[in-house]
Amino acid sequence: MPTLPVSRRLVVSGLAAAFLPASALWAEDQWPSRPITMIVPFAAGGSTDVIARVVAEGLRQELGQPVLVDNRGGAGGTIGTAAIVKAQPDGYTIGMGTASTLAINPAAYKTLGYDVLVNLIPVSNIAAVPNIMSINADVKAADMKAFIALAKAEPGRLSYASAGIGSVSHLMGEQFKLGSGTDLVHVPYRGIGPALNDAVAGQVQVLFDNLPSTLPMVQAGKLRALAVSGPDRVPALPDVPTFAEVGLDDVNWMAFFGLVVPEKTPPAIVAKLNAATVKALAREEVRSRLIAQQAVLIGNAPQEFAAEIRRDLDRMKRAVTAAKIELN
Known part of the structure; x- marks a missing residue:
């Protein structure tokens, strides 16, 4: 294949460089085309x-x-x-x-x-999606204030379930412990399903979770909601305060x-x-x-x-x- 003279090669490369930005702009303008x-x-x-x-x-x-x-x-x-x-x-x-x-x-x-x-x-x-903290229905605490008092009275006796180490529910539990000054034992599960089942059964006393999966158990009276996260209360649970309302701002995400x-x-x-x-x-x-x-x-x-x-x-x-x- 014959080689182009240097002068023509420069012209061709210059034209190619000039057309690259235009081509990119055309692609952006036509997006999405597939x-x-x-x-x-x-x-x-x-x-x-x-x-x-x-x-x-x-x-x-x-x-x-x-x-x-x-x-x-x-x-x-x-x-x-x-x-x-x-x-x-x-x-x-x-x-x-x-x-x-x-x-x-x-x-x-x-x-x-x-x-x-x-x-x-x-x-x-x-x-x-709002998060929620709930407790087994047999735990003798009607609200967050009573629960924190109970947990402080018996440090290390109450446990909380999570969907696993490093999960949303695990981080919520650790943030709750920091903010409330309580000592709860972390019990990690492989997914929120088994954690939810054991919280309902009373094998663990506390559960941190996204709202959708826990809500049916709260509405059925099998778990008691203590707080939800978000700027406002959840319409489905109008009587349950937000974490901010109970003084736990760092869990209110x-x-x-x-x-x-x-x-x-x-x-x-x-x-x-x-x-x-x-x-x-x-x-x-x-x-x-x-x-x-x-x-x-x-x-x-x-x-x-x-x-x-x-x-x-x-x-x-x-x-x-x-x-x-x-x-x-």
Whole structure:
């Protein structure tokens, strides 16, 4: 193949360089022109997956392209989150970020191989689910004040169940101990199901959990709710105070579910995705399905979601340090 003269090679390379930015701008302007993959860093069927699928359908209607859910469970959400980080930053791979993957894991894992504050761009906090602290119905404490008095009177006798070491419920338990000055024994389970069963049976006295899975047992009188998290009381439990109301501000956080994309995703695409998410959350079918999950709808701006992630990460770091939690 003949070689171009130097002068012509320079002209050709100059033209190529000139067209690259225009091509990139065209791609951003046309986004999305093909299906989008949404990576969910947990197995199908859980809260994150349910919320992701509802939002994916809303985004499909707003963007005019299929949004395909790809479950990448394992290692507490770190495998799926790493896949989001490593994806091409072109807007065609987006991901779900949660309190576990964006706050608890970065605080508790010795090494992750990525930095959620650097390698991911927050798009929008979609929704948050209140957390709840409940006790076995036979525990002689009618409210939080009575329970704390009971726990302080007999340090180390009462135990709390969690979904496992490093889980949302584990961090809640440690934050409660710090804030209340009590000594509860942590009993980790493999998932919230068996933890919930043993709390109802009285094998453990206390349970920290997301609201949706515990609510039916509270409503049935098998567990007694002492506090919920969030800015306001939960409509389903109007007589139960928030953690803030009982003086436990550091436990008064909700389990959030938001959209993130890999770093270097073009700002124009991030802005389009944010706008589509906000519009999707305004759709009645999306709103009703998320509210049925006891979720509080948010749909905020990228910078607001970023600030929430930093705040919750700092909160988790305090609890992890105090409890000496370290995951590998």
